[in-house]
Amino acid sequence: MDSIKKLYRIGNGPSSSHTMGPKKAADIFLAKNKDAKSFKVNLYGSLASTGKGHLTDKVILDTLGKNTTVSFLPDVIKPFHHNALEFFSYDLEGKLMDRWLVYSIGGGEIVDGANKYSDDQEVYKLNCMADILKYCEDKNISLYDYVLENEEDIMSYLDQVFTQMISCVEGGLVKEGTLPGPLHVNRRAKVAYNKYIETKDIDKLIFASALAASEENANGEVVVTAPTCGSCGVIPGILYAYFRRGLYTKKELIEGLAVAGLIGNLVKHNASISGAEVGCQGEVGVACAMASSMDAYLHKATNKQIEYAAEIALEHHLGMTCDPVLGYVQIPCIERNALSSKTAIDCSEYARMTDGQHYVSLDSVIQSMAQTGKDLKEAYKETSLGGLAKTTLNK
Template sequence: MNTSLFELFKIGIGPSSSHTVGPMRAALRFVESLDHRGHLADIEHVIVDLYGSLALTGHGHGTDRAILLGLTGEAPDTVNPEVIDAEIEAIRSTGTLYLLDRDPIPFTEAEHLLFHRNQMYPDPEKPTHPNGMRFSAFDSQGYLLAQNVFYSIGGGFILSAEEFEAQQHAKTTTTRSVPYPFRSAAELLALAAKHNLAIADLLLANEVALLSDHSIRRPSPVEGAPIATPQDQIKASILSIWHTMQSCTARGLTTEGILPGGLNVRRRAPRLARRLETEGSKDPLAPMDWVTVYAMAVNEENAAGGRVVTAPTNGAAGVIPAIGHYYMRFIEKKSDGISEEKIAEEGIIRYFLTAAAIGILYKENASISGAEVGCQGEVGVACSMAAGGLAAALGGTNDQVEHAAEIAMEHNLGMTCDPIGGLVQIPCIERNGMGAVKAINATRMAMHETLGHKLSLDQVIATMYQTGLDMQSRYKETSLAGLALNIIEC
């Protein structure tokens, strides 16, 4: 196990984790490395080359804006979404970019930010990951001072070329020390059974062990949260993530208007929510409608470039919070002498810990990158995480958690990523609603089953990954086929 819950659930901005959050982090890492080596003041200009999916759908996904922000020193989890437009306009209108917000260089996008739409990888002779980018820094004499290649591998995760190659040769090597390391769902279930632990408790122990790892950025606890033990610290940070998701949902439920990008997609969540508030009591399926609206509200915020939580990607950011809201609002909490609020809080913590354990399995054994395996790696993985997490929140057994996660992915296999216009809008927004509803159904099927099941989560994860590798690249976040192409005829 090399991945933390707080790396799967990252606070950032929309519209894309792989095309916005990842490139911003890569640009920031590059310019910070220049500063660390004392080169920053010597830089006369920087050239950024984008390849593959980043080049083909980067404009629609905000990659250009992300690169500019990262070079100026902005980070996805701290940048203020309300000032982004002004910062970008200042760079474009003046033709000047301030590296780390202090060293000015000339920057014209047509010359210094290049989209290589006919080249899939930085090195054509060496296929790697389809989200590749190269950063090059030159002095006033045109001498190349530094050059780095990065890959945005999904969910906002980035790897340098050297890190990417090392990972390919040592994919199963555990480098982080945790009490309960696991590489498969079978190992996870066996460890939990051996130590008589719920999956959530097992992952909590691992997260406590990772508290000393300062490379993991954990959100600050919500003000007033009691922190008496390391376990309390982890739980408080999880609740901070949930608080951010709730805030995002609330914004999405009240913000009207047209989403940016040129498709003229109208925000629908506020109107749908108002209808449910007035008519929902008459409809026995209203809770499922609310789940759809919650998911759409989050992804409309994401499409607008707002503050979201990557879960495990931005394109799939609505599924996990939608199921969280479903659990909090529509599931009866049995008190047993404990306050309903406390029961709900513990349930939502189990939900996130269990969902993270499932997400780690996909991240480390397959992919959460739409550009690598299609939307089955984004909404499909989020659906699987949410289904398993909900089973845990409802008091399900570890076997029921695994079964729910397996069912959810089994029925997302082969799902393509074909965003119209390279925008995270159609079909992405509605698809999050569909994924959230499917997660509830998967959980209910698993919780009602008592005689076991044929397929394992590990088998389905392996199938998803192989299916993604077999999928034609034009169906993997390139906007060269599927809805992205046929919408022209509609």
């Protein structure tokens, strides 16, 4: 498995697959084609279906410049992944200089060529939870120790992740007004935060913090993928509330982020964290599993209880569709992040009532998630062609 650093990416929202990945691809193509006089970019499949709402065209135009045309071709499905984009560069006479087909596979990661990850590295030798649990049991170490054993330098990066998550929540808690786009969605984080100030009820702070991070994402601000932009509010919802209330130290919370990162990495490696590939079970479902493992770790759960907490969270998101209204990462995404923060805490508490023994392993549920994603109709995988995306909204 690759480094946890590749899971927690710091960058602009609203979508890791639709903005961060395409931006990275556009930067690479531009660097290879410095002498080009114009560009054309075709967006295929899900990138084309929800690209406008996710601001894909904007990020490409901002990167390549004004001599660029972007075409939306939702009916063209490329073989490797639904999020495909193709770059073309031209000289002064309009002669084709270069072309590049690339896939944005979620979490800001891009893939160049069939099945070949562009920059995937084997930082972790063990790729499934059963092996990791056995290894940790044999050595009598925690999952956090295991992360440190594999990535000695991870703590300084997670310090940056922590700082960015806190600052993202703080930014969102004070803002008012509507989010960009035709839905005119009202920001709600500040309202929830004011309720917290009145009541001192930590649940309201968790809701407010998750809403704040997700609203910042919808506004295109800098967020941390955890594991994606669309699901970037779940972990900060808990992280900020626990930090603000002084329940855990920064060091403890960063350790929790390491454990959560390990869980997210397992899903990313063995299944997918892309809404276009497996639906929202791979985004908010995985974020909930990560947050639940973090919460369990903070509560000094055993490794088996932590594995159980993550498993329950993912199991009970199986089949969750990705069908954002008008393609904007707003409805249902923002509310879903807030509710998932609370669910993660419940899953952790549930697992900690047990000795960690349970029937479905985390490895099995990851496989089930991948298969469920394959079986889901395309309408429910970030195309905005079905489900909630077809609903009539109350005005």
